[in-house]
Amino acid sequence: MKAFLILEDKTVFEGQSIGATKEVISEIVFNTSMTGYLEVLTDPSYAGQAVVMTYPLIGNYGICREDMESKKAWPDGYIVRELSRLPSNFRSEDSIQNFLMEQDIPGIAGIDTRALTKILREKGTMNGCITTNENYDIDSIVKKLKEYKTGKVVEKVSCEETYILPGKGKKIALLDLGAKNNIAKSLNSRGCEVTVYPALTKASEIIKANPDGIMLSNGPGDPKDCESIINEIKELYHTDIPIFAICLGHQLMALATGGDTHKMKYGHRGGNHPVKDLSTGRVYISSQNHGYVVDVDKMPEGVANVSFINVNDETVEGLDYINKNIFTVQFHPEACPGPQDSSFLFDKFIKMMEGKKDA
Structure with missing residues (x-):
């Protein structure tokens, strides 16, 4: 299924839907860690944000629940270049795809996260929308993005x-x-x-x-x-x-x-x-x-x-x-x-x- 990431400056990225298929609006931030994606997903400090992982391959060592930093995942959305289909790790208990579905987190894969990160570095953190609706109205969405605030979390x-x-x-x-x-x-x-x-x-x-x-x-x-x-x-x-x-x-x-x-x-x-x-x-x-x-x-x-x-x-x-x-x-x-x-x-x-x- 196609998915779209729409930024406040009207930049649109097209990729594949991962995790839950619901539409979300959130603050878009990037993380440069090469490992520790499960710790990122379960860090309560990401509540109210959608996270872009700059490392290109995410999910290659699967999910080990012992490494979770809280009882659940907190980001509003998850954005990656490539999601590993076959995790390889003797500690792995599940795939990241299943984990995102279980935690009801929508995401998008297959986009140029390097280009996205450069936009956020040059223009600053901004709000964005992850959606699977191919008939989206960009002006309507951008209006919502400009009005969105994370609020008390x-x-x-x-x-x-x-x-x-x-x-x-x-x-x-x-x-x-x-x-x-x-x-x-x-x-x-x-x-x-x-x-x-x-x-x-x-x-x-x-x-x-x-x-x-x-x-x-x-x-x-x-x-x-x-x-x-x-x-x-x-x-x-x-x-x-x-x-x-x-x-x-x-x-x-x-x-x-x-x-x-x-x-x-x-x-x-x-x-x-x-x-x-x-x-x-x-x-x-x-x-x-x-x-x-x-x-x-x-x-x-x-x-x-x-x-x-x-x-x-x-x-x-x-x-x-x-x-x-x-x-x-x-x-x-x-x-x-x-x-x-x-x-x-x-x-x-x-x-x-x-x-x-x-x-």
């Missing part, structure tokens, strides 16, 4: 109730803003007891539980849409509890302390982004997935110091908060598979909770 991807991953070490409160499974696993594997809280949990409830540390997770959407969550983070900031924040959590902490964020032209999404530790000069390869960034020039003086920057564009990749046991990063130290260069940050967090000076 954090509440949709967060857990519905609190749950605990048992451990005998430090007690961590993880605020689930759309957390990937491996954040809790990374803490749990270091012996921590992890209590996962829904995104709209009151700060007073977390503080009352007397955790040794607080983790703010990744998540989807515009951080400025999370007004009520930002207010709760302000309360958490004013405690003495050590805090470690990743991605959306990093942005929300900046907003909660008087900083600002803005939308990037096309964001950082992939597994090969170099970030520089300004304290040592060392560069780490990181996994990233974000379309917004903290404005370093708008952080109030004396609140935080920049700890990491992106080597490619010098955007803020980390903040250390002055006279606080708080540090945040824009990239994903828990990413798996992918670069594990920065997994030491979880060890730094544990040392901070133990009150060690080298944390």
Whole structure:
């Protein structure tokens, strides 16, 4: 069956329909990872977006459900150059075609994803429509595309109730803003007891539980849409509890302390982004997935110091908060598979909770 991808600038790509056959309108973003397509599909940070994979062959090692980063897939749509028909992997449990159908995700294959990515890089992220309707009205669709907004998505991807991953070490409160499974696993594997809280949990409830540390997770959407969550983070900031924040959590902490964020032209999404530790000069390869960034020039003086920057564009990749046991990063130290260069940050967090000076 034919399928069409129609962009906001009236560019049209024709390919083959994959997955579900429903029509969707979404924000179109691209990911440059060569592996990890299942992790991309199950990353809650992609809620409200349709993902273009720049690597030309997707699905060649099938689906292994053990690698899923959440219970379901989150993107609105999936766009690839070529979808593998015969997965080859001893761990494979299913094909990506069946997975997309099962998860009710529509997609399109057989288009020039390189050309599409160049458009998004040159013109910036834009909305698009995936449809199997050959008699589409482009003007009508473009009007809908220009009106479409992702809206609030954090509440949709967060857990519905609190749950605990048992451990005998430090007690961590993880605020689930759309957390990937491996954040809790990374803490749990270091012996921590992890209590996962829904995104709209009151700060007073977390503080009352007397955790040794607080983790703010990744998540989807515009951080400025999370007004009520930002207010709760302000309360958490004013405690003495050590805090470690990743991605959306990093942005929300900046907003909660008087900083600002803005939308990037096309964001950082992939597994090969170099970030520089300004304290040592060392560069780490990181996994990233974000379309917004903290404005370093708008952080109030004396609140935080920049700890990491992106080597490619010098955007803020980390903040250390002055006279606080708080540090945040824009990239994903828990990413798996992918670069594990920065997994030491979880060890730094544990040392901070133990009150060690080298944390």
